[in-house]
Amino acid sequence: MPKKEAVSDCLNCPIRSVSIFSGFSQQDMQNLDIPVFTMRFEAGEVFYQENDSTFAAYTIKSGVVKLVKELKNGKSQIVRLLTTGDIFGFEGLMDTHYHHTAVALNEAHVCRLKLPDLISVCRASPHVHEAILHRWAQALKQTEDLLIELGTKKAHERLATFVINWCQHSGINGWAQLPLTRQELAELLGLTVETVSRIMAEWKRNGFMEEKQGAIRLSDETDLTRLLDKMT
Amino acid sequence: MPKKEAVSDCLNCPIRSVSIFSGFSQQDMQNLDIPVFTMRFEAGEVFYQENDSTFAAYTIKSGVVKLVKELKNGKSQIVRLLTTGDIFGFEGLMDTHYHHTAVALNEAHVCRLKLPDLISVCRASPHVHEAILHRWAQALKQTEDLLIELGTKKAHERLATFVINWCQHSGINGWAQLPLTRQELAELLGLTVETVSRIMAEWKRNGFMEEKQGAIRLSDETDLTRLLDKMT
């Protein structure tokens, strides 16, 4: 069960600078008189399902969230991965139903904004409107990048691109928490569990990569990188 | 050479109802005092290249335009196909460089709006701002759909989905102009020319499809459709 923790203190939010309220002054924030709730979701918990009626939008304070689409044939495709500062559920601004299923991959802290409130903020503030436009653009770019991976690259290359990016973004002295199962990596990259497993196992044997309790580290980044610079 | 035809008569534009000015009244349109040019591009002509400095945005009055990305390894991926009513080059609103190369696939008539003008219109009119947000959302959806095709489906299915959609949208009594070469179909669907050619040739032999001077027709849509309803 997701837990509603508290009314958010947006004014002092640690991620405000990257949020949709980033352009706001102290004053603006104080005028922002709508309820925002901080909530905690456990790994595996679902924010909403594809085709549910839209109801609220979310900002991630910490944690990783996947947006998935399930197909009639039983397969799933992860469409986007979201982390701190990212927003989701904003299709509710223009559509009556969610476009994806949103699931927490690890413990996640998010702020929830009910849509009617969001809409009124949007109307009132060009800042927010603009910020949201930016987020859409960003999402599109991200999706296009993944599209290109799937359309033009082989299994090794897709996985290498992903792992390298992931380690760059969330790496602490080389080690990066990897909250995705092999299955999920497969669903993201358009592969099968077996293929993902085989490749990662191979890299670990090679010494390209280490893995320890859900975290990975690229031992010799150059090797894997060499795999990539032939491409892009 | 693209030909600048004339200053556009936006007020009486045949596609105004689907344009970003769709919410505008007669009055609004008359207040809209910025230069818009109608231009004609021939098949193969390039609107702009990826990484060019952004300069103008376009609305399609007629014709088909592809947005492509070229990779270091020589491959290309078509990221989106655009037709009447679609807009492109709008990343210029938030970025200094174009994200794709835009190419006309057949004779195309477009309206060109210089970015500084567009920005001022945007600021002045929430209508436009909102319309653009909608377009962005639409582009994202379209890209996600393609992503799913590439991530989860086999060659036959990808091609079938595409052809069926294409014929539904642009079909006149069954016949639909198909301004894409096999090569371009391949670049859109993450396949090779040979695979595309083989599959389409097979369908033509089977009687699933006919082809005549650059146009196609699904003879018995049910057969091809049956291929698909197992999926989605």
Added chain:
DNA sequence: CGCTGTCTTGATGTGAGTCAAATCTCGTGG
């Protein structure tokens, strides 16, 4: 009418999917 580029077709190779089973991990309850 020949040339260039597109499309088709065949022969062959291989990357990755499929099926199946062994092994590892980790949370749970005894």
Added chain:
DNA sequence: CCACGAGATTTGACTCACATCAAGACAGCG
């Protein structure tokens, strides 16, 4: 604290869809 069991991961053997390489066939156009 350990044993158990469910799920995740790895590995192997096999298959097959699609890429690759290599020619022809077929436009459309100067």
